[in-house]
Amino acid sequence: MKNLIGSYKNGNYKVFLFDDGTMIRHTEENVYRSEFPDSIDIKITNKCDGSCMFCHEKSTPEGSHGKILDIPFLNSLHPYTQLAIGGGNVMEHPDFIPFLIWCKEKNLITSITLNQKHFMENLDTVRYLVDNKLIYGLGVSLVYPTQEFIDAVKKFENSVIHVIAGIISSSIMEKLYNNHLKLLILGYKRFGNGKQYYELHRSPIDLNINWLKKELVNIIKEFNTVSFDNLAISQLNIKDILSEDMWDKFYMGDDGSHTMYVDTVNEQFAVSSTSTVRHKYLEETIEDMFKIVKEDCLK
Numbered sequence: 001m002k003n004l005i006g007s008y009k010n011g012n013y014k015v016f017l018f019d020d021g022t023m024i025r026h027t028e029e030n031v032y033r034s035e036f037p038d039s040i041d042i043k044i045t046n047k048c049d050g051s052c053m054f055c056h057e058k059s060t061p062e063g064s065h066g067k068i069l070d071i072p073f074l075n076s077l078h079p080y081t082q083l084a085i086g087g088g089n090v091m092e093h094p095d096f097i098p099f100l101i102w103c104k105e106k107n108l109i110t111s112i113t114l115n116q117k118h119f120m121e122n123l124d125t126v127r128y129l130v131d132n133k134l135i136y137g138l139g140v141s142l143v144y145p146t147q148e149f150i151d152a153v154k155k156f157e158n159s160v161i162h163v164i165a166g167i168i169s170s171s172i173m174e175k176l177y178n179n180h181l182k183l184l185i186l187g188y189k190r191f192g193n194g195k196q197y198y199e200l201h202r203s204p205i206d207l208n209i210n211w212l213k214k215e216l217v218n219i220i221k222e223f224n225t226v227s228f229d230n231l232a233i234s235q236l237n238i239k240d241i242l243s244e245d246m247w248d249k250f251y252m253g254d255d256g257s258h259t260m261y262v263d264t265v266n267e268q269f270a271v272s273s274t275s276t277v278r279h280k281y282l283e284e285t286i287e288d289m290f291k292i293v294k295e296d297c298l299k
Helices: 072-076 096-105 116-121 123-131 147-153 170-174 193-200 202-220 230-235 244-250 286-298
Strands: 004-010 013-018 023-026 039-043 082-086 109-115 137-141 159-164 182-186 225-228 259-263 268-270
Touching (some): 072 286, 096 109, 109 116, 116 123, 116 137, 116 147, 193 202, 225 230, 259 286, 268 286
Parallel strands (some): 039 082, 039 259, 109 137, 137 159, 159 182
Antiparallel strands (some): 004 013, 013 023
């Protein structure tokens, strides 16, 4: 049974957040008008030894950390704002846990994304974060689905396995079937290292994306839940397989309408992690920065 974590008003709508990751928006009007982001995708480090050749953040073992304990605008975040924390390998940031403690004190709702390798190397730390409510959501980027990995993921109630359209193949996907897992399908980002990797491997990536499109209805039946980021929604033509009522119920809005991206390493913000238009931090509030994000969406 899901429990309400908190609620707040943003513009002309109310938001209700539950401990299973569900977010519900409600308004009496036809359009949702936000004044600040409901959620922020925040990169805290570019340091990572994962060596993913398609990494759109270009993270490396020599990457830098962001100054996450000294970001003035974060003090203006509204309680229950969701922070999706990623990298790089967030576990390598020396201020990672102090930052999560600060977020908890501010009633911010945090989730993290880890590479499968780093997840398996840090199971005790992840358990500590979950048990102490320092994180609510746990995303794990799939490398290869061993039974040991699947068993470990299933021990965390709010864990979601992340796969990338174009990288995930039918043979790999089938190894995840019948395990009562939650799945997030991400679009393939032709950005950072992903751009060059796509140019070198265009044919197999396109074939895997086309396979996903054709088999998606059957794939969905094999998991407890399947969700998509906005890029995957576009690449896989998700709107075509949903009724108008289902689309209106589940689609959470375009990038920048209720969300934004913050890169603490380069001290920049943007509509999303693949945006080529970036802005340096402002000393003002998150509302001031979000206005710029929304203006970028209209250009």
